[in-house]
Amino acid sequence: MNQIRFDLKKAANYDNLARKAVFGYDQLFTMVLSLLNEIQNKPANVLVVGSGTGMELITFGNLMPNWNLTGVDPSEEMIKISQAKIDYHKLNDRVKLKHGYIDNLPESEKFDAATLIFVLRFFPDRKKKLSLFQNIGKRLQPGAKLVIIDQYGDPSIDHFKYLLKAWINFMKLEGVPLELAKRIEAQAMEQSFFTEDELLNLLSEAGFEKPNHFYNSFMHGGWVFQKK
Secondary structure, eight states: OOOOOOOHHHHHTHHHHHHHHSTTHHHHHHHHHHHTGGGTTSOEEEEEESOTTSHHHHHHHHHOTTEEEEEEESOHHHHHHHHHHHHHTTOTTTEEEEESOGGGSOTTSOEEEEEEESOGGGOOSHHHHHHHHHHHHTTEEEEEEEEEEEEOOOTTSHHHHHHHHHHHHHHHHTTOOHHHHHHHHHHHHHSOOOOHHHHHHHHHHTTEEEEEEEEEETTEEEEEEEEO
16 A cells, blocks of 8 residues: 655645535534544543544543554654644653554454544545445444545436535535645545445454444545444
């Protein structure tokens, strides 16, 4: 797999731009916590796949003092930004970072929940998506929840095209310059999309069940699954 790279300046600005491009960006992480209510007040090991700038890790770490968190990301730039936030919030005793991919983690280390937020877009074909889900599943306890949020839809249908235009308009109204909004659109269209049916089939094949679609906004959707 090719290493995913982010320009350091772009990585540092990621959160600010995401707030203008993704409806409810900051609230998404609290929403995820509400879906993991079974382990909210218990000691738990939680895996964050594609931990990015550390927003999940910091939100989870500050609100869930009984949790130990492991963040995995292939971008050195994102790891550096995450580590700085972890240091600032004094979470080093409960939050650790791994530079690399999920299959670099030992299968013997089992987690009570996992998140996969804005990561699937980097996996262009079905085989790679399935392998990702299977690798996550191997590291989860039976009954553990997996929360997924990402862009999705069928670019060939009119409904998708309508929502795509609305999404660009939303970014403009949020203060994103039109030229930048168009670049974000072009980048999104170069990345991977999936339909909800495709996602459900893949997760079922990977050993997950009980899907719940909890979030929807323009090009973005969120689901929670349970490991069999």
